[in-house]
Amino acid sequence: MGSQPTEPDYSRTQMNLLATDRQDLEQVLASSLLRLRQQYPACQRLVLGVSGGLDSMVLLHACHRLLAQADQGQSQKQGQPTWPFAGLRVVHVNHGISTHAADWQAHCLAVCGELDIAFVAHQVRVTRVAGQGLEADARAARYAVFEQELAADEALLLAHHQDDQLETVMLRLLRAAGPRGLAGMPESRPLGVGMLWRPLLALPREQLESWAARHTVRWVEDDSNNDDRLSRNYLRQHIMPSLASHWPGWRQSVTRTAELGADADEILTEVAERWLAILSPDSDRLNCASLLNLSAALQRLVIRHWLLRETGQTPGWRLVQRVQVELLGAGENAQPEVNWQHWQLRRFADQLHVLEALEPVPPTPPEGYAWRPQGDGRLVARVLPGNGILRLYQASAGSAGDQAMRFPDGECVIRYRQGGEQCALPGRPRRALKKILQESAIPPWVRERTPLVYIDNKLAWIVGVGVCEGFQAVDEGAGWAVRWQMPSRQDHI
Template sequence: MSLYSHFHQRLHDLYPQGPLYVAFSGGLDSTVLLVLAAQLAAEQERELVTLHVHHGLQTVAKAWPQHCVQVANELGVDCRILSVKVETGPRVSVEAAARDARYAALAAELPPGAALLTGHHLDDQAETLLLALKRGAGIKGLAAMPESKPLGRGVQLRPLLEMARAELECFATEQGLRWVEDPSNADNRFDRNFLRNDILPRLQTQWPAFARTASRSAALCAEQLELAQALAEQDLPALQNAGGGLSIAGLQSLSPARRNNALRHWLGERGLHLSRSQLEVAWRELALAREDAEPLLAIGGNELRRYLGHLYVPALQGEPVALSALQPEQWHDLGVGRLRLRQVPDVANICGALALNELHIAFAVPGLRAHPAGRSGSRPLKKLWQEYGVPPWQRTRIPLLMLGDQLVAAVGMFICADYAAEADQPGWQLEWIAET
């Protein structure tokens, strides 16, 4: 199968229609990708845009934007130049910082549903797998690069991932293509360059099929990762409480491997990606701490806490925003989430007799008592927080819907009995989207 036929088939399987964007560095891989994409776009009358990210890290790179624009124009394709600033400093990987800046810029350009094509190939996949082994990564790292993944409002596709770099070089030579060479690619102080220039050629000399078999191993790890994620999604609902805490007793009922899988997935959803040793420390120092302890483990800019037999990752972003007035049908940003009150003919949860202009949002009001609908009697709000298992650090972030000095609802927790709507009666529907 020719290179174009392979590319055509992968795009048909991955993204049969819609606008195409090509990440175009001007190097060999992305030049071949752009030529293939331009041919397909012309045949199928699809929109095609080229994006070149200019980092400004090298003097020689000043000429690359002009080169990219010229190559794209010769193919009848629009080329946008995206200039980014790469934040560098002590203990900051220039490679990682440049990659993060590049993908942030590319993602920002994608309209909803669009696809960004990148020129990663089989040799790149082998390098990524070797780097993951060097780091001691688990199946998520060993799964290497997927052929498709979400990016911004669209998706990133790697349609050349099954093709060797030698096949791209052969195509480029046959087509008489011209491309830029990044001099930093020869610097073996960078891990990926060391693998590409020194290690991978040796491996492929000894074992010519190494890149392909390594890619097969990555694909098998990706399958196992998918199964692990499915298992975690099956386990987690029964382990979490209403406040988002994770039950330690529930975790202890699982096998160690299944427990670690659920815990790792739960932490990942909250932006915490722990190494194996960090996960062991978290389990030992938090989950297995004495029952009356409230330990805290700081990890990067986040915290992992324990309270009443549950683990929590407190939200550290966003300050609560009180509101003196509310508008009907309008979403209100409270800093810790968004709230809306709508008038509905049925399935209301707040009594329709309440005048919206008399309500306001407050936080951490001292001395309140409340009688949640469906429960008997009133009690201090502090006591209710304990009964509902709300950790102390979350209590000041719960919006309180107030009528004067009376509590109408603890948003996201309960509505007070005196203000709850009757079943199937018109009234106010309180809607809440918590910060994640």
């Protein structure tokens, strides 16, 4: 099959990516690391994520060679940039899944010892998440370690190459991914307080194999790589060879698709952020009435990016549709709920809410939880079992509820709603506590766990509402209020 002419909309970046497989691996790596240093000047040191397999061992040895050349003053003679970093260390994650995991860790330790490179290993326990495969669960555990390890002046290097990228794009295509999924793995992204960088992403695996053979690199083989029951292995062993035999240029086409997906995702992100600035400017909530004025497609875009912003996780197509139909399309008096992993998505007061799923409050002792003063008379923070922390702070009248509270100088106890409670807010008639919570816009899922402060067995303060009649501060300058830190990412009430 003859070579195809370059199409006019092929970007310069794309052409550079497609040309890199004709460049020397060390030259590509050195140029990539120099670009990392230029784009992220705060990055002073490198951390290599090393599994012991071919890819990561090639990256380890190539980095060591560049570092050695820089130390010997050879880089400039060979036309390569000098090593622009102050340090290099290796992190290995032992998932404990394979029976050979300990051998892989020992291999990595031995090689790093030979190369005189600092090495640390982490043993993790892979926690299974419903709806995810073992590979995804292991990946989550691995990246949690990487994020924990990285300092603000460090970048994590991973050895993903072009074949990994192609597999990723193909798998996401088969899973009905949108532009963000089809963009594949980014070359760089923030990770914790540091940065993740993939310097070999444009190189095919065969080039890594060739480099490993020339430099006698030793690596370990993951026995699971031959298990074609795993989607990535099946794709690699059966589908990709068939594609190559029928469409010799398929690699370039898929790579180009990834770049176009990245462009589309960047544009869509800009659009979504503009709408979020309007629909959710000052809180983690999303206004339903305004959202309903948008087209269905734009609604889904905004919902997707809102959830990503609030949870750090990209929601799937099905979830976004459920939010659109079950929450956004719910009746005025409905209290719909959509559960997603460890999050709860709810609608209340014409707003969409996303919150971490909370464990039920454990049974409360009949006498409640005593909140006793210290020897100096202060009420220190009171931990509520399974329900966060209460703190007393000084507040002038009008800064907390309708009025500040006098200092709790009697027996102070914390309880929760049991049903049938009544009280009066300052200057208002006595009414059912249930009605007061509803009219105060306390969300339904918060009402049952709202702390109630009793003084001498009388309701004195309703968290989220304010002081009750008879417990107002006499002196406006010496009032008090109660703040509740909930057991989740939600701040204070």
